[in-house]
Structure formats: C-alpha cells, structure tokens
Amino acid sequence: MFPLFRKKKKEDIQLEGLTNTIDSAELVDSPQQGDQDSEVKTELSIHPLWNVSKEQYYVFRFLNNELPTLKPNQLSLSGIQWEETPEGLSVTAFIRNSLKKPIQLEEVPLILLDENREVVAKHTFNLHDAGEIPAESSRPWTFVFPKESLLKDHLQKEGWTLAFDLSTKQHQLDLEPSWEQSLPDEEKKKLQQLVSQLEPPKKNELNFMGLEAKMLQSGDLAVTLLIRNGYEKAIQIQQLPLRIIDANDAIAAEGQFNIGQLEIKPNTTKPWTFIFPKNNIKKSAPDLSSWKAVVIQKQD
Incomplete structure (x- = not known):
C-alpha cells in the first residue's frame, strides 16, 4: 500500500514531486496538432490491470486534479511519491500525454533529481508494460530505480523531480x-x-x-x-x-x-x-x- 493512502486527512494528501514536461516529438513520432496556445487538462487513466480500491481511485483523481494544465503535443512526468524498497528506490508518478491520440512508450531513459536539481539516480525503463496512454490523459505508474542506479543516498521527501533524460539523445537526421x-x-x-x-x-x-x-x-x-x-x-x-x-x-x-x-x-x-x-x-x-x-x- 502506498504511504499516501495511509494519510487520513485530505489536506495531508499532496504531490510530493515536481513536474517535468517535454515536447512529444522528443519521444514519439507524431505530427504537431492543435492550437499551440491552448491548454490541455489530462483525464485520469488507470492501467486496466491495476486493481485499485475506490479510496485509491479517489486519491489518484484528487491528485490528478491538482496537476497543472499542459500545452498540446507534450509529454510530462509529475511526481507523486517515492519510497525505499529492497530492490532500490520506488518512484510513483503520473505519465501525462497531451496529444490528441494515444501513445505507447518503450525504452525511455529517466533521471531522478533532488531539490537542488542534482542527479540522484538514472536508469532506462521499458515502459511497454505501462500500456497505451490514452489521448489527453494521465496514468499513474511506478518506476523502480535499481540500487546500482543510485548515485546519492539521500533524497528529501518533497521537491524532487522525475525527468526525461534527453542528454542521451544524439542529434539526428530527420527527412x-x-x-x-x-x-x-x-x-x-x-x-x-x-x-x-x-x-x-x-x-x-x-x-x-x-x-x-x-x-x-x-x-x-x-x-x-x-x-x-x-x-x-x-x-x-x-x-x-x-x-x-x-x-x-x-x-x-x-x-x-x-x-x-x-x-x-x-x-x-x-x-x-x-x-x-x-x-x-x-x-x-x-x-x-x-x-x-x-x-x-x-x-x-
């Protein structure tokens, strides 16, 4: 059970991480659509294989409503919480898609930043199991950074960021x-x-x-x-x-x-x-x- 579900008071339930947003063209091959000055409010999407209780669903919906709007054609990660596990560091975040069509992510390099924007961990995740992210939606997902991927042994509970690691992407030809x-x-x-x-x-x-x-x-x-x-x-x-x-x-x-x-x-x-x-x-x-x-x- 996620620690945030143990909190009894609504005012204690909050997003503990920050948001990282990129242009969707960084990761998916999709033409730009929509008015670039408009705003997109992403709807909550729970993975079909996730069995969540009514209480858990309401918590995710509450947190999703707290998220900032996106511009069209963006992908975003919004941190919910992290906790230590025997495997490493387990980070739960919303994967957000403001495209007007669903997307399927595969191999995606991510970094975990502390409150000072210093790298705590970096790892490449296969997000095939996260499933197809529907158009204009937010899907909660858990990312486990293995112990060997950790570069620092301390992370504040708030103010951290789960981010797309674009530094690994080489300049490429596009025809x-x-x-x-x-x-x-x-x-x-x-x-x-x-x-x-x-x-x-x-x-x-x-x-x-x-x-x-x-x-x-x-x-x-x-x-x-x-x-x-x-x-x-x-x-x-x-x-x-x-x-x-x-x-x-x-x-x-x-x-x-x-x-x-x-x-x-x-x-x-x-x-x-x-x-x-x-x-x-x-x-x-x-x-x-x-x-x-x-x-x-x-x-x-």
Whole structure:
C-alpha cells in the first residue's frame, strides 16, 4: 500500500514531486496538432490491470486534479511519491500525454533529481508494460530505480523531480516523407554520415547550413540547406526570407519563401531545397564555389 493512502486527512494528501514536461516529438513520432496556445487538462487513466480500491481511485483523481494544465503535443512526468524498497528506490508518478491520440512508450531513459536539481539516480525503463496512454490523459505508474542506479543516498521527501533524460539523445537526421520516398538509399546514408560528423548546434539555437547550390537550365537557383534545430522543442517554419551570399561576398539571390508548415523536430537536422526564380537572382553568374545562406532580418 502506498504511504499516501495511509494519510487520513485530505489536506495531508499532496504531490510530493515536481513536474517535468517535454515536447512529444522528443519521444514519439507524431505530427504537431492543435492550437499551440491552448491548454490541455489530462483525464485520469488507470492501467486496466491495476486493481485499485475506490479510496485509491479517489486519491489518484484528487491528485490528478491538482496537476497543472499542459500545452498540446507534450509529454510530462509529475511526481507523486517515492519510497525505499529492497530492490532500490520506488518512484510513483503520473505519465501525462497531451496529444490528441494515444501513445505507447518503450525504452525511455529517466533521471531522478533532488531539490537542488542534482542527479540522484538514472536508469532506462521499458515502459511497454505501462500500456497505451490514452489521448489527453494521465496514468499513474511506478518506476523502480535499481540500487546500482543510485548515485546519492539521500533524497528529501518533497521537491524532487522525475525527468526525461534527453542528454542521451544524439542529434539526428530527420527527412520529410517526400524526401524519404524520393531520395536514394545511398544519398540518405551520406546525409546521415554528414549529420553525425558535424558538431551539433548549440542548445536553443536554430541555424542553416549550406549543402548545395546550383544554377538550373531554367535560370533559377536551387539551394539545399540543412536546417538544424538545437532546441528541445519542435520548431514550425511557415515563412522564410533568405539571402544567398556568393564567394565574392556579393548578394547572389534573395527571396521570401512560403513553406506552409515545415516542422523541425527537437535535436534534429532537416534538409530542404529552396528554388529562387530568375527574377530573384541579383547577380548574373554568381561564384558559387563557396557561399552561405542568411535569414533576412526585418531591419535588412
């Protein structure tokens, strides 16, 4: 029986841990949905194999009602309580899903932080047994950190955080479905090797790296860029004003691109080709032996 169920007074029942929230694209492959400024209140979802009494259900429902709302397309962990067990440290928390569809988590690295944000334990959990987390729901689940995963031997009862460990995730190539279908396997392999060899973008940085620029027979200029996202959230690009600078530091082309809804997932690089029409070419026969792409700022 969880210690919180032994508490008789309602005012004594509370969430002992804090909340950690990430963009869902960090762990699940799902397109962004919904108004990003709206709020999602997650409904309580008890695992079908959990046999909980009415009292226990009411306690979970009470705690779930105390949780902060989420933005669309987020995953979150909200700590309920922890206790020592013969196996290690048993941590109970809500797994929260604000997506408009159910998700199934598998291998997920987690860390346990103390009140000073120092790591107490880290372990990779197979969450297949947690089952499918319904859309816009919160599911209580217990995570057991084995004794060998503990890095500290002291943890306050309140103020701790169970968090997704994103430090283990390497910067990766992400292709749009159209590229995935049309690009030869050999070209995909070359891109993957290039992305793995490049130094990742800095944290909370979005940058553009030139990959290829060539004049077409039509007189248009085709420029392929690597769009590199160093944020821990997905970036949506709808419009992009670009300027191409050639080897002589001259403006070769510039124009405004209405992309629609191009999503750059967290910690990924996405290639994209921009076609500058002839009337956007600013220099005849630009020297493209070396070049760079610059996002035009409003004051430019």
